[in-house]
Amino acid sequence: MITIKNLTKKFNKFIALNNVNLSFSQGEAIALIGPNGCGKTTLIKSILGLNVVKSGTIEVLNNDISNNYTYRENIGYMPQIGRYPENMTIEQTINMIIEARNVPKNQLDLELLEAYQLESIYSKKMSTLSGGTTQKVSAVLAFLFHPKIIILDEPTAGLDPLAAEILKNKIIKEKNNGKLIIITSHLLSELDDIISQVVFIKEGTVIFHQSVDDLKKNTASSKISEAIINVLKSNNHE
Amino acid sequence: MNRIIRFIVFDIIKNKIVLFYTILLFIISWSVLGIETNYTKSILSLLNVVLLVVPLVSVVFSTIYVYNSNQFIELLLSQPVPRSKIWLSMFLGLSSALSFAFIIGCGLPILIYSSIEIGFSLVISGVFLSIIFTAIAMLAAILSKDKAKGIGLAIFCWLFFTIIYDGIMLLAIFQFSDYPIEKLVAIVAALNPIDLSRIFVLLQLDVSAMLGYTGAIFTSLFGSTKGIVLSFVVLLFWVIVPFVYSLVKFKRKDL
Numbered sequence: 001m002i003t004i005k006n007l008t009k010k011f012n013k014f015i016a017l018n019n020v021n022l023s024f025s026q027g028e029a030i031a032l033i034g035p036n037g038c039g040k041t042t043l044i045k046s047i048l049g050l051n052v053v054k055s056g057t058i059e060v061l062n063n064d065i066s067n068n069y070t071y072r073e074n075i076g077y078m079p080q081i082g083r084y085p086e087n088m089t090i091e092q093t094i095n096m097i098i099e100a101r102n103v104p105k106n107q108l109d110l111e112l113l114e115a116y117q118l119e120s121i122y123s124k125k126m127s128t129l130s131g132g133t134t135q136k137v138s139a140v141l142a143f144l145f146h147p148k149i150i151i152l153d154e155p156t157a158g159l160d161p162l163a164a165e166i167l168k169n170k171i172i173k174e175k176n177n178g179k180l181i182i183i184t185s186h187l188l189s190e191l192d193d194i195i196s197q198v199v200f201i202k203e204g205t206v207i208f209h210q211s212v213d214d215l216k217k218n219t220a221s222s223k224i225s226e227a228i229i230n231v232l233k234s235n236n237h238e
Numbered sequence: 239m240n241r242i243i244r245f246i247v248f249d250i251i252k253n254k255i256v257l258f259y260t261i262l263l264f265i266i267s268w269s270v271l272g273i274e275t276n277y278t279k280s281i282l283s284l285l286n287v288v289l290l291v292v293p294l295v296s297v298v299f300s301t302i303y304v305y306n307s308n309q310f311i312e313l314l315l316s317q318p319v320p321r322s323k324i325w326l327s328m329f330l331g332l333s334s335a336l337s338f339a340f341i342i343g344c345g346l347p348i349l350i351y352s353s354i355e356i357g358f359s360l361v362i363s364g365v366f367l368s369i370i371f372t373a374i375a376m377l378a379a380i381l382s383k384d385k386a387k388g389i390g391l392a393i394f395c396w397l398f399f400t401i402i403y404d405g406i407m408l409l410a411i412f413q414f415s416d417y418p419i420e421k422l423v424a425i426v427a428a429l430n431p432i433d434l435s436r437i438f439v440l441l442q443l444d445v446s447a448m449l450g451y452t453g454a455i456f457t458s459l460f461g462s463t464k465g466i467v468l469s470f471v472v473l474l475f476w477v478i479v480p481f482v483y484s485l486v487k488f489k490r491k492d493l
Contacts, residue, residue, distance in 0.1 A: 011492070019252065043493070045492075047344070048315075048316050049315070050312070050315055050316060050490045050492070050493045051491050051493070052489075052491070052492055069318055069319065069320040069321070070317070070318055071318075072317060072318040072319075075316075077316045079316070081314070082311060083308075083309040083312055084309055084358040085307070085309055085310040085312075085313070086309070087249075087252070093313075096245060097317060099241045099319075100241065100314060100319055101317055101318065103311050202305075
């Protein structure tokens, strides 16, 4: 579904992504893992077209994304820090996105909206919301249009345990529906039940891209967190 | 497209600054037009105020608005909406809101207390200046990531066209007064949108005789139909060039 070839992204002289080659297919849940500032968010923003790709190509559903915008119909995106127009209410924000997408109301996925009971605080302004509630709005928007690809950047950071659990179950459900899930997180323990593949990025370079089973087998560990830590340790020894 | 423009226009109206601007323009126009019984003279007085206030408010308000809309732009860009559409909607929303404010604030008093025949050129100039300085503001906002820098740049543009440009021209006229530079001066003056608006209104009011010899050159250069067409071309140029340049910049921007 997503193919990335020779992607290099520079911010002035700083190289954020260095010759990245990746391929993600349907029904997978991919975890992007790496230290802070390693280029995870840059990679996600490049896929979304928020960062302009000058070197290399990204294909989403076999369409080159440069000079194209319709491919974003298939993507639901939950940003790390949701930044919303401050003097809009939750209702106005959600309605504006629905109008921008032009999707009829009966074709929306309202499951998370109901689970988070956002309708009861519909008239609150975005600027008055806590970080966690803002994240809930972001999560609702990411799943609202039944996208084929769901990109979640640090989804559970700031959510309370109950809300995080609801989101996690939703992610697993959508993955089983054959959606492609891309997720970045530092909380390795909670990725265990969700993901099927791991991409490890360091300083803008992809260190490895493996399925979870292979990774566990190679490192002789039972959990993803253990496996990653084992890899990191052996990397440091080299 | 319409939905995004509609949204931006409503957002600007809710902002109240544009409402305040409309009321301010209305009070200025009403008082200036009320003092003078001679329509032509009163329009001329109003012209000087309009040429100062309209570009300043348009350029500062638009720049700040674009910076404050960063989040809105980011949110829409992660949706299937093309970049050019967002930027164009922003431009159309801002310029139509500011033009509308000007038409209500200045056009209405002219219609009531003066004659629309005499004031028509002033209304046209004011609308053009609103649009031109919105375009310049959007360019200033995209050229700098830092808000304070961008607003500074926008205010400098206003200062340049209002004061510095004329100052440089006056200096040049004094320096080269021995040479036949009248035609050149007229052309250079016409390249500045604010000066061009002033010339345009003066010619329509038929008071260019007040400007003496230079006025005669203005009349011969701009008085004809060809001159009016040329003025419109120059004003359109000032709308299109800054906007298209800012659009090109916006399309390449990393958010």
